[in-house]
Amino acid sequence: MKIAIASGKGGTGKTTLSTNLASYLSEKNKVVLVDLDVEEPNSGLFIKGNLIYEEEKFKMIPKWVQETCTLCGNCQKVCNFHAVIQLGTMILVFPELCHSCYACSELCPTGSLPMTSKKMGDLKEYKKDNLSFIESKLVIGEEQAVPLIHQTMKYVDEKFGNDAIKIFDSPPGTSCPVIEATKDADFVLLVTEPTPFGLHDLKLAIETMKELKKDFGVIINKSGIGNNNVEAYCNEEHIPVIAKIPNSRKIAELYSSGSLLYNEIKEVKKELIKIEDFILRLKETK
Amino acid sequence: MRIAFTTKGKEWSSEMDARFGRTEFFIVYDEDKDQIEILDNSDSTKDAHGAGPKTAQKLFELKADVLITGNGPGGNAATVLEKTGMQIYVGAGEMTVKEAYEAYKDGKLKKF
Numbered sequence: 001m002k003i004a005i006a007s008g009k010g011g012t013g014k015t016t017l018s019t020n021l022a023s024y025l026s027e028k029n030k031v032v033l034v035d036l037d038v039e040e041p042n043s044g045l046f047i048k049g050n051l052i053y054e055e056e057k058f059k060m061i062p063k064w065v066q067e068t069c070t071l072c073g074n075c076q077k078v079c080n081f082h083a084v085i086q087l088g089t090m091i092l093v094f095p096e097l098c099h100s101c102y103a104c105s106e107l108c109p110t111g112s113l114p115m116t117s118k119k120m121g122d123l124k125e126y127k128k129d130n131l132s133f134i135e136s137k138l139v140i141g142e143e144q145a146v147p148l149i150h151q152t153m154k155y156v157d158e159k160f161g162n163d164a165i166k167i168f169d170s171p172p173g174t175s176c177p178v179i180e181a182t183k184d185a186d187f188v189l190l191v192t193e194p195t196p197f198g199l200h201d202l203k204l205a206i207e208t209m210k211e212l213k214k215d216f217g218v219i220i221n222k223s224g225i226g227n228n229n230v231e232a233y234c235n236e237e238h239i240p241v242i243a244k245i246p247n248s249r250k251i252a253e254l255y256s257s258g259s260l261l262y263n264e265i266k267e268v269k270k271e272l273i274k275i276e277d278f279i280l281r282l283k284e285t286k
Numbered sequence: 287m288r289i290a291f292t293t294k295g296k297e298w299s300s301e302m303d304a305r306f307g308r309t310e311f312f313i314v315y316d317e318d319k320d321q322i323e324i325l326d327n328s329d330s331t332k333d334a335h336g337a338g339p340k341t342a343q344k345l346f347e348l349k350a351d352v353l354i355t356g357n358g359p360g361g362n363a364a365t366v367l368e369k370t371g372m373q374i375y376v377g378a379g380e381m382t383v384k385e386a387y388e389a390y391k392d393g394k395l396k397k398f
Contacts (some may be wrong), residue, residue: 008361056358078342081335081336082333082335082336082337082339082343083336083339085339085340085343085366086343087343087344087346087369087370088346091371092365092366092369094336094339094362094365096362097335097336097339097362200372
């Protein structure tokens with residue numbers, strides 16, 4: 001069972017929901033929480049467990065061998081990402097732009113662009129009772145989140161069976177990293193806030209999930225601020241609003257100290273129970 | 287000297303384009319021949335990534351000695367341009383091409 005927690009807009013509460021939901025569900029279930037926001041993972045601020053595994057993650061990039069290169073220009077022509085540039089008698093490789101497709105390397109007639117490995121990030125696994133927490137983080141300067149997200153999901157797939165509830169804290173937005181983080185999910189929870197910005201970006205996220213043919217529902221966070229347009233929109237479009245987490249100063253205070261909410265605030269727990277019911281019903285049908 | 291400008295149009299009176307990688311056009315003024323060449327760079331809008339180095343490579347093929355632009359090239363493009371030894375002047379993003387050329391001649395533009 002794979003649940004992705006995503007949003008169009010940033011800062012709507014993906015991590016707040018992911019960490020609280022994962023921790024709460026792990027009281028009765030085997031749960032894996034995976035922070036896929038590899039550019040700036042922050043679930044780890046709220047989940048403190050024992051580090052039980054860590055591994056460096058690599059991607060493959062071409063390296064130019066000047067001695068055998070005939071400067072035919074094939075590599076530059078086949079690269080869709082302008083990661084290989086021919087400049088007179090030089091070939092320049094931009095590792096951050098490279099998508100590891102191997103085209104330049106495979107199509108080089110003299111084998112002058114062998115693929116070599118480059119570190120892109122670190123994966124760490126923590127354990128706290130019934131909760132496994134996986135976090136991957138890009139190294140500074142690395143631009144591409146997708147390869148690390150992909151390798152992290154592969155790690156989770158290989159390590160944990162289908163009996164566990166897997167919660168994927170996804171990056172914000174609707175671009176490639178979000179697609180990668182949500183494409184294998186059985187269900188996507190879209191977290192939004194009841195503001196014009198929240199609704200605008202929610203619509204983009206919904207459009208994306210429809211394109212991916214995903215089942216999804218909406219969680220309204222900071223309920224009570226803004227207006228009712230998000231809910232009206234969801235009703236009109238027949239999109240389930242699964243829970244509404246209230247806006248409160250106490251929540252912000254707990255969040256800012258890295259604490260989980262549901263044991264302190266009963267309204268939050270009540271909403272988590274609604275999500276739990278929804279997920280367990282979903283689990284039976286999958 | 288061959289001087290390249292990042293521009294939004296094809297005339298001396300055109301506005302400069304502050305961007306490098308995704309500039310709409312280049313105007314290259316060959317001072318010795320007193321001639322202008324135009325390069326349409328609008329296909330750079332199709333590139334999700336890597337517009338900078340690609341544009342820098344095109345500029346290299348235009349054999350420009352000097353680049354006059356607005357914000358200045360980003361990291362990847364700067365890496366390419368550095369290898370070409372091209373002189374780069376920035377801060378002309380709000381000018382017309384003519385004004386930018388005059389500012390360059392008067393030494394009023396900042397070197398990148």
